[in-house]
Every structure is written in structure tokens, then in C-alpha cells.
Amino acid sequence: xxxxxxxxxxxxxxxxxxxxxxxxxxxxxxxxxxxxxxxxxxxxxxxxxxxxxxxxxxxxxxxxxxxxxxxxxxxxxxxxxxxxxxxxxxxxxxxxxxxxxxxxxxxxxxxxxxxxxxxxxxxxxxxxxxxxxxxxxxxxxxxxxxxxxxxxxxxxxxxxxxxxxxxxxxxxxxxxxxxxxxxxxxxxxxxxxxxxxxxxxxxxxxxxxxxxxxxxxxxxxxxxxxxxxxxxxxxxxxxxxxxxxxxxxxxxxxxxxxxxxxxxxxxxxxxxxxxxxxxxxxxxxxxxxxxxxxxxxxxxxxxxxxxxxxxxxxxxxxxxxxxxxxxxxxxxxxxxxxxxxxxxxx
Amino acid sequence: xxxxxxxxxxxxxxxxxxxxxxxxxxxxxxxxxxxxxxxxxxxxxxxxxxxxxxxxxxxxxxxxxxxxxxxxxxxxxxxxxxxxxxxxxxxxxxxxxxxxxxxxxxxxxxxxxxxxxxxxxxxxxxxxxxxxxxxxxxxxxxxxxxxxxxxxxxxxxxxxxxxxxxxxxxxxxxxxxxxxxxxxxxxxxxxxxxxxxxxxxxxxxxxxxxxxxxxxxxxxxxxxxxxxxxxxxxxxxxxxxxxxxxxxxxxxxxxxxxxxxxxxxxxxxxxxxxxxxxxxxxxxxxxxxxxxxxxxxxxxxxxxxxxxxxxxxxxxxxxxxxxxxxxxxxxxxxxxxxxxxxxxxx
Numbered sequence: 001x002x003x004x005x006x007x008x009x010x011x012x013x014x015x016x017x018x019x020x021x022x023x024x025x026x027x028x029x030x031x032x033x034x035x036x037x038x039x040x041x042x043x044x045x046x047x048x049x050x051x052x053x054x055x056x057x058x059x060x061x062x063x064x065x066x067x068x069x070x071x072x073x074x075x076x077x078x079x080x081x082x083x084x085x086x087x088x089x090x091x092x093x094x095x096x097x098x099x100x101x102x103x104x105x106x107x108x109x110x111x112x113x114x115x116x117x118x119x120x121x122x123x124x125x126x127x128x129x130x131x132x133x134x135x136x137x138x139x140x141x142x143x144x145x146x147x148x149x150x151x152x153x154x155x156x157x158x159x160x161x162x163x164x165x166x167x168x169x170x171x172x173x174x175x176x177x178x179x180x181x182x183x184x185x186x187x188x189x190x191x192x193x194x195x196x197x198x199x200x201x202x203x204x205x206x207x208x209x210x211x212x213x214x215x216x217x218x219x220x221x222x223x224x225x226x227x228x229x230x231x232x233x234x235x236x237x238x239x240x241x242x243x244x245x246x247x248x249x250x251x252x253x254x255x256x257x258x259x260x261x262x263x264x265x266x267x268x269x270x271x272x273x274x275x276x277x278x279x280x281x282x283x284x285x286x287x288x289x290x291x292x293x294x295x296x297x298x299x300x301x302x303x304x305x306x307x308x309x310x311x312x313x314x315x316x317x318x319x320x321x322x323x324x325x326x327x328x329x330x331x332x333x334x335x336x337x338x339x340x341x342x343x344x345x346x
Numbered sequence: 347x348x349x350x351x352x353x354x355x356x357x358x359x360x361x362x363x364x365x366x367x368x369x370x371x372x373x374x375x376x377x378x379x380x381x382x383x384x385x386x387x388x389x390x391x392x393x394x395x396x397x398x399x400x401x402x403x404x405x406x407x408x409x410x411x412x413x414x415x416x417x418x419x420x421x422x423x424x425x426x427x428x429x430x431x432x433x434x435x436x437x438x439x440x441x442x443x444x445x446x447x448x449x450x451x452x453x454x455x456x457x458x459x460x461x462x463x464x465x466x467x468x469x470x471x472x473x474x475x476x477x478x479x480x481x482x483x484x485x486x487x488x489x490x491x492x493x494x495x496x497x498x499x500x501x502x503x504x505x506x507x508x509x510x511x512x513x514x515x516x517x518x519x520x521x522x523x524x525x526x527x528x529x530x531x532x533x534x535x536x537x538x539x540x541x542x543x544x545x546x547x548x549x550x551x552x553x554x555x556x557x558x559x560x561x562x563x564x565x566x567x568x569x570x571x572x573x574x575x576x577x578x579x580x581x582x583x584x585x586x587x588x589x590x591x592x593x594x595x596x597x598x599x600x601x602x603x604x605x606x607x608x609x610x611x612x613x614x615x616x617x618x619x620x621x622x623x624x625x626x627x628x629x630x631x632x633x634x635x636x637x638x639x640x641x642x643x644x645x646x647x648x649x650x651x652x653x654x655x656x657x658x659x660x661x662x663x664x665x666x667x668x669x670x671x672x673x674x675x676x677x678x679x680x681x682x683x684x685x686x687x688x689x690x691x692x
Binding site (some may be wrong): 019067069070071135238243257258259260265266267268269270271272274275276277278279280281283284285287288 | 366414415416571578584603604605606611612613615616617618619620621622623624625626627628629630631633634
């Protein structure tokens, strides 16, 4: 295949960090993205050029656009942390050669360009060659949410408890964790905001689903925690409900923060939880997991994740697939109402 | 020595927890303690009866009296977590026999009676037989502060950094940690509230002492942290200054909470510190350290602690030694103005 000279994509228009706005909502995409062309640079050693089939929009993308993500914004390249596509050119370097012509799931790398485009540039080591059974719709978001779910599930499995707590219980990531929990004999506890989310999550394998807007939520939470004794709490919300959940949990429980959906600022109201009950507050970031996890263990995780999509134990709930050239207009409302994943298609 | 039938001490008058008051100040001791006699019960297996020489008053005692400590108050027995005295009787059990007649430092145990009395009852395993060189004034507080300091210093030593941060930098415990840090080639950073504390702490071995009431405290903190790159933060205060210190520290820093001197409730304002910078909030409690640390390692720590007092590398700053029968009247003002340890003497 001949290498194109330019790509067309949603180009990031801001540089660096801005921690003034933690919300993930968008009235309009214009302050953050610009549909435009960009010359494709010569590939460096270890890089690959991917013809994008589909790209995911994750919460981390939304926080990144606002400027509040761990990595600062890079102006002038396409947005989008992950997608699926076909490798059509490779730079020098051994590992890249093996990917030439393969369909891959990928995440973007420093020095490349993002997935919300017809072509993306990333590092060969950030690509996972795909089995034929994995659908593009699943492959577009095969890394960020699924690998995070698998890695956090491994944290829960290492504790002595057979239960764990999830906020944002109806998110795609929580659904993956609930299924993983059920399949490994664990009893996941999901916290949600709407009653209609309870049935589907119970069906997926949650042992308990609690609606935090219920009048008796605190009592029900105390009962469920007393019965199941969960020791890990995976929190994507971080508000005063999170503090109460952690305070209610047994001694030596770990509060693992991996997102910040709430714009509230919780209080650290009872340090006795840390001192006398041995509790801990920590974070999880996939980028750090990749940096610190031995490669063979990473590869095992990627294989296991792909196998779950290939045989149907996991599937991605798709809310909408939006053509790339309609994205600027349609994204704000699609993201606001989405109860599943929004994908972009060049 | 004949065994007395009764002890005289400061008897705890409240039962259980009360988390409404975290302050450590006392207008009067009457709501919490009553000077009274108490029959000495028959010693159980493993217990010892100690004729008390001196007893310490620690921050943990003060929090305990208020009801906000990890262990709930036990009404009807003498208060006081630690002291020094002579073992004058032992219950059945092998280890106790070896202590008979020995001068020991001790902490109290469930089922016993506290150190603020002429006689105390505790478990043989909570006694440390003393070398002659260790003075009663040091031996009265040989366990709670010094062992906590030694155990927390070991946490700091395990990180890759050669520095650590201490709030309440002029406390007895911080002084022990500063000397330990200096002696092991580390560079302690102490945070204080008064300029006159700076000189003595620099003399003890602090690499930096910062006054948090200085106008340019935030800038100086940032400079010192950037230069020393401390990875552990031992915090006995827990307020918004604590949050700022932790936020200023490098990635993967641990905030170790071991006390709560401030009555402010800090905010968990930036969860990105946990997610993207791998930071952690945890606690330290000596009771848990004793529960979870292998006995040989504990014994090594007790030996090392005693050796430091015996050869003068450590010494306790004594503010006042108060006779037990004047304690009710004199304690409130002695504790309020103390810049060193207040001891009780039967």
C-alpha cells in the first residue's frame, strides 16, 4: 500500500495542562479540537503507520482535552488515545516488521499522532496484533478499559477478600470488572445512580448493586459491606460518598482511585481510618502499570483480554458510531447521553 | 516483696469511643479521670505486677482520654499507656518468671491496668528489661515514641530517597527521628510553627527546618523538596498544610499519618496525585506494628532503642515530673505549656 502524504483528523488545539475544569462535559468541541489535515512525517525507528478502522472515546480522552489528565496536551496532532486499524508502514526496528499488514489494537505514544484520524502514528510496542474473531467494535477499545480492568482485578484477587467495590458501577470498565469478578468466583459490589442500572449489572455478575440516591443507601451499604467484607474499592468518582464507602469498609481496605468523575472535593474527615484501621488511599494509572509491569506479565494480560473478546465473555456496549467528519457537531450530545461507548469511524 | 491488695491511681471514668472531640487540650481532668483506689486482681497467666517508678503522658494518652483513640476507653482501670517500674509479682507462664525483680519499661495490655498509678498490671511480653545505664526519666517513655520513631525511620530508609519530611517537627518523636536520620546519613526536613524551634532542631541533625507561619513557606518548601526529593512524609498534624506538602513531593511519595494534632479537616483536593503521580496515603500505629512485625525484628528494635538511651545518643526532654497525687490539679496547665515530656511519679 502506498503511504499517504497527509492525514485528516481531529487536531488538538491547546497545549499543556489546565486543572481548572475537571468536568467531562462539552458544550462544544471547538475550544479543544479542530478538524484539519496534517502532514505525515517520516516514520522513526520503532514507529508504525496505521490506517484507522475505528477509534474509541474514553473518559481519559475527555479529561485530556480539558487539560486535567496526567499527560499534558500536545497541540497540533490528532487526539484519541486508542483505536483499531491496519499497519500499512513501519519504521526501522525489528518488532515493527512483524506487524506489517496486520490488524492491530493500539494506543498512542509520545512522538506519534492520535487515533481520531484516518491515519495514526504510534510505536510498534503499543500495538496488539488481533485474532480474526475480535470485532472492530471491541478492538477499538481493547486496551485502555479492558487492560485497566484486568490489572485492577488482579489487585483485588491478591487481597484475602473475595469481594470488591466499584463506583460508576455501570461504566464500561466496571462492567468488565464485574464479569471478571464473577468468572473468578468473586462477589463484586457496584454503586450506581439509577435503578434501571441494577438489573443489567446483576445479570453480568454483580453480587450487589446499590443506588446511592436511595434514602437508605448508607444502611444498605453498611449491611452489604458487613456481609461481604470487601478489601479493595475501585473509585472513578472521588466525592464524599467515596469517603463514606472507604470509612465503612473493613480494616486494611485499599481505596484505589483511577478516575475523577465528580467535581466535588471530598474531605479526609477521619485520619483514624489510616492510623488505627490500616487503610490506604492510592491510585491506578494504566501508563504507570505498563511502565512498571514486567513484559511477560503484560503480554499474558493482553492475551487474556483478547481471548475474552474473541469468545464473547466480554463485549463492548456501543452507544453510537459517528463518522469522523460529523464528529465535531455530534460529539457533545452523543457524549452527554451515552450509556455505552461512542466510537469514531474515518 | 509482699503483694499489695490495692493500687492507687488515676482511674478512667468513661467507657468506649467518642469521636466528637479531637483536641488534646484539657480545661480540667475531672470529666476523664478520678484519683481512686482499685483492688489488685489475681494475676493471670503471663501477667506481671509492676511497682511503678515513673509514667509518661503521650499524645496518644490524651486522645484516648477524649475517646478518639484506636482502642476504646475502659472505665474503672488506671489510665496511662506506658511507664517504668519494678516487677514485684508474676502470674504463671514461662516468660514472666525471667522478669521477676527486674526493672522494666512497659506498655499496658488488654486485661491489665494502666501506668498512672503506684502499681500497674500488664503482660510480660509487653515489658522490656532495662540496662542499668538507662535513666528512669528515659525509661518511662522508652516504647511508644522511641519504637514508633525507629519503626517509621525504617520505612523511610526503605525508599530510594535519603530525605523525609516531619510535621510537628519539634515533638519528642520528631526529635528522635531527626537524630536517627542524621545518624543513618539521611537529611530530615522538619516543619515547625515557631522560629525558636529552628536552631535546636538543626543542632539535632535536621537538614532543613521550615516555619509554616512564614509568608514564603510555600516557596521555601518547594525549593527544599526539589533539592532533597523526600519520598516519605510522617504527619502527626493532618490539615491543609499536610495536603500541600504531599502535593509538592515527588511522584510515588507516601504520606504516613500517625497522629492528628489539628482539628481541621483537610481536603483531598487533587486525586491526580494518586492516579498520575503514584502517591499514597497510609497510616502508622505502633499497636499494628507490634501485631504484624516478626518478634526477632521487634526485639532488635527494642535493643537498638535502649542502646541509644544507654549511650546518650537519645535523651528525653523532660518538662515536668508531677507527683501522682497532684496530677489532677496540675496536669491541664502542665500539658498546655509543655515543650517536653510530662511525667507522673507515684
